[in-house]
Amino acid sequence: MKKKFIDEPGQMKLLIVVDKLLTGFDAPSCTYLYIDKQMRDHGLFQAICRVNRLDGDDKEYGYIVDYKDLFKSLEGAVQDYTSGALDGFDAEDVKGLLEDRVGKARENLEDAREAVKALCEPVDPARDSVAYLRYFCAKESGNAAQLKENEPKRLKLYKLTASLLRAYAAIASEMAEAGYSEKDIATIKAEVDHYAKVRDEVKLSSGDYIDLKAYEPAMRHLIDTYIRADDSEKISVFDDLTLIQLIVERGPDAVDALPSGIKKSEEAVAETIENNVRKLIINESPVDPAYYDKMSKLLDALIEQRRKGVVSYVEYLVKIANLARQAAVPGGDGPGYPAAINTPALRALFNNLQNYSLDLAVAIDAAIKASLQAGWRENSMKVKKVRLAIRHVLATAIPPDSGLSVSEPDVAPVTPLTWKKKPTSSWNWPSSSTMTIEASSTAVKRISVSGIPVEVVRKDIKNLHLGVYPPLGRVRVAAPLVVNDEAVRLAVIDKLGWIKRQRAKFAKQPRQSEREMVNGESHYFLGRRYRLRVHEQEGVARVALRGVASMDLFVRPGSSVEKREAVLLDWHRASLRSIIADLLVHWQPKLGVQTADWGIKKMKTKWGSCNVNARRIWLNLELAKKPVQCPGVHRGA
Template identity: 45%
Template structure:
């Protein structure tokens, strides 16, 4: 009985919030009635109040009543039909003037015209006609049941309430009652409120969170109504009348058999984008990988088509897979989308108004889009291909998917050329980093909405990640044999050519590609497959990221030779005759391209690449027991959603966008047995990973305004133009030394000499200058040529002349490289150099360097709110490990400084420890392993000070007591002060000056009781109060 009383008390609280705070009308306790999902009397009453005629009302009520009584079709199908009826209304009979008036069951335009009711203990008959079920609370709008609540006391999980609602939706229970329901709620005061819709599985129920950056008036109103009660806040957020109907009208979708409702990030991204679109301004929506960007597009598209006059939406992607995915999604939700099949087809679609939603690959804007051709030259070609009467019709809003990739000036100019008045909205799951950011902000404008990686983890939308670094030691078994082999195979090459060949084959990537090393990694993975529970039980799968297509193929060969056949290679390689046309330099040995084709031929077994990859991906996602491992290089590292993917093994040097997107392949939830995604790193990527995570959770670039963007624009082009002018002048002056009207032979003699060795060093210096100046001129011209006419008063003739000169300079450079033997064809030496690596580079079994003490990356790197300094990102991070480590050190220092005010003495000690680590690293006294270990220790110290041996046991359970102890260095005083503070605390004290004064008085009196004189006590009050203000456990 006590439990019932507790739940009834909670139910009364919720009733009070809905009735007294949100203005719902109470219908009473309906326990003794056999209730249905519509109350015809209330519906008629509202329709009459809104002026509909009796015949129209009779027809509309009868139509809805008949639909709700459908016991033949599935809940999904009936609910979908009723949703359509509620959203769009029912067209009535013709009136005296032969017009048909639509009867709207709900007035979506004027919220106040609707009647919002709340009923409790709403009994409904089960399918058998005898048994009954009774939802705790039901929201009726105009007599139509739209939301159902199941509430639990705080010691009972709200999962029980969710399962109760799911059970009620079964046919044998009260499925018919849910025919009109749009929102399903479950909650208690400990966990708050979770919501879903009809048919939502328990694991997909969501928790709402208000966006602190939301600027719309409704969000401001709702935030002002909120308190510190999680359950009440959820109810206020979702059941505020205007928000409630907004979610139902604009954020429900029926997607190929599954009814879906928006997450909070999807809702706020849409609301924010609407304001920009109304003002004809563009921007960027950055919502982290796996958080549902495609559905944001769908909901925003629906709103645009319905609310913007003469509107059309053009969705632009840069990869075939994304084009397929988006088209499929729009078709699944029954939105008519037309896919452009070619450039000509795209021009035709834009030139007339028949299609209002168009999906197109970016390369369909012209065959050079995104290539290296100059902007203005490309645009001229594009314009020549447009029909003479071409004009993109309508009010176009263009969505650019994965805009961090398709953000170059060339592609932007292409889109704006054929759709000059379009509003551009960029979508990305990653932020804009370093050089990308400048161009993207110029093109799209500021961030419209952001939802970062750590926010997604906190909401359970994506899983957190665990990291493990593994190392495989390599050694050279016989230096003498290597040298002899090399000299015998390179007879006839110049010393310079030998040096170039050595440099090419002694890179880290080449060393890492030795067969023994790949075999050790493959053995590692096979061992994990039999040991790791998620992989062993055939529910989980793994990705292996190889450094090259050649290495991916070698991995496949190695796995198969070891008896592991449930794997496939998915790369961009096309195993046709053209791919090996010039691959052979020795008829007795297969080159790398021939080897790749051989592996593909054996793997495909007669299937086409498209057919094989489609089958492999399907098995990987739906039948993990039959496809355990996909070996990839670049493909599938973005936009590939496979909840089964649990481990990602990385054997490729990666950073920034590529690294973050890759690790997010394993962060999709997939049942209770998948608690994390796991990263296994064979490439010492921890420092890159730390920086990437900081970039994807930081807010460093959210505050750019238009003036900032304009400054970026001018600065970038000014610098490029200045470099171009300088390089061109220097190159002209330098080539004057060759002579007047020189021929090719004159250039060769000047830069290559007559073959004698006396001036060899001088000639090398001359060639280096030629190569450097030519590269500088080519690069700088590419970066500013699209603005030379408009911004710098060059004529078209001037630009064409510069372009021809650059072509000439590059021809001279290529000619000199060949004539001087500075360029050598490395392919003939490929097999011999591969033999050296495979024969003489030995590899040991892998060993785990660090598991980050089994902390998740969010715990180690994000919960500290670590952000990369703005300056470091804008200027671009230096490429060597030492420079990257300095950035990490800065992040740690930044975090310590932020926490310093909560406990100055403790974090002061950590600051000293950090400085010592930094100094040790700078004098190269720390190895990579040791650096990693100390970073983990420091993160632990920041996150878990209670584990430190510095504190008495009586203080370990309280950060506030520890802060007071560090201040006083007195255990008894710290405990006494904590008790005095807690006794004086009152609710909402941080915003009430008088309540603060009472706390300060309690501090003062406690100090006096411990023999502090009046002056000392007065001086310490302010310092202690500043510390306690920052202690979360004092928040009430």
């Protein structure tokens, strides 16, 4: 029972326990804990930790459903637990272990809304079905390259819409308690409904619903329960049949099964069918390349006729239905082939062997059948036997003077054998001097995501790095050279909620006004605040501390603000250099390392940097204002 709950959560969704499994039971998929018994302190703390295991991207936290009004006891359990086994930690270390569910649910909902809106920001302002299909599928319906290129955007749409649906479902019955007005509640429900419909239409139009079928029942349950149920029956048709299968069965009447958003636009209907036929052709092409190349050309011609208005909408539906029927059967359904070519495998061989079609196709088919053994696909020796049989037929069937030869590509054993023409002349390969390698680039490019300016720097790195920097919340992405702007935008959208929270934190932080270097100003040194006292006099400019509250700055009469600031910075640099030197003397022997060089400079985004190979350390001059215990100083040491 325990194993099934852990390994097959879909088959056992509820496990009722009394005393067992409340400690040490690790089931990552466990998300809800329903408490209906009195519990206290250590036992209570251990029990609530059963739902804090991560389980993929969809589970960020667990839920505690309290039937015994133990919430105050929960707080007490955390306090007692940290004062016992975890007494070495500050209260701040365990802050956030328990959070307000409704507040967190609202935050998640707002993040999900923001992300899906940002993703759809570039969609044509019409925001109708055709606009969404052209943005997420293909501007030119049936264009295989565009369908493939836009696949990351579609996958992001499915992911973000699923997150939006789950976030809405988690708070749908408590929207008012979460602080939403009646108008807000209606607006949000309409948004969720809108994006759920967009998801359905894009998924159907692109043909992706075939690959995502396993996930569909759970999503539709959320839609039916919290949004609407009117389109559910229509969408559910595609759980059992593909759109192509529906067209083959019903012909033009299959259009009636499409979602209302697509069905009301002839353009959207045509583009949906064309994209699905194109995907079928692409998927089946390896089985019979010659036949599906013919199907592809027929589809191109029909799309061109529709766009030019050569055929009416009704005629178009009849023709596309006929084409779909032909494409649904690899090699066609039989008519037009010689009598001996009577199976799909023979038709595929016949179509692709050109001038050696009939006899060679039959010979190869017979050789394959004679050499096949049970489980041959998973056994390399059995695969080799089939390949040798094919090679023997080809070697004996192809005349020596035909200009053709049999070649065996360096690929996996299950890949079909190929044959090619002998080269009649040598190839002139490009010399190494004509080849170029793109060098690293640190040029900054700026893009905008949901109104937030983002700096993009491309470097010779493997992973994408995103940061939000003080004081104003500047957003910067360091991306690999091969990652394009759209991929960067999608990555930023994933973290949009987090980015906005970080920027909000920076905006709330108290700011020190621009320093004018006059009497009475506050200045910091080693974590302590000092009042500045400016003394104008002849002599060497210098800084001196008076007691624990005053900082004396001695400058020549008439010195500018810049000059006064430069004197203070020089003093900071000298003081920090002395402190760091002592720290290095103390820590280098203990750590068993020796720096070759180190220095101090002004840095915008970090406390320091370390070049391990060169054994060189740079430290931020701002550390002079921080306590000696500052992590940056320790890092430098």
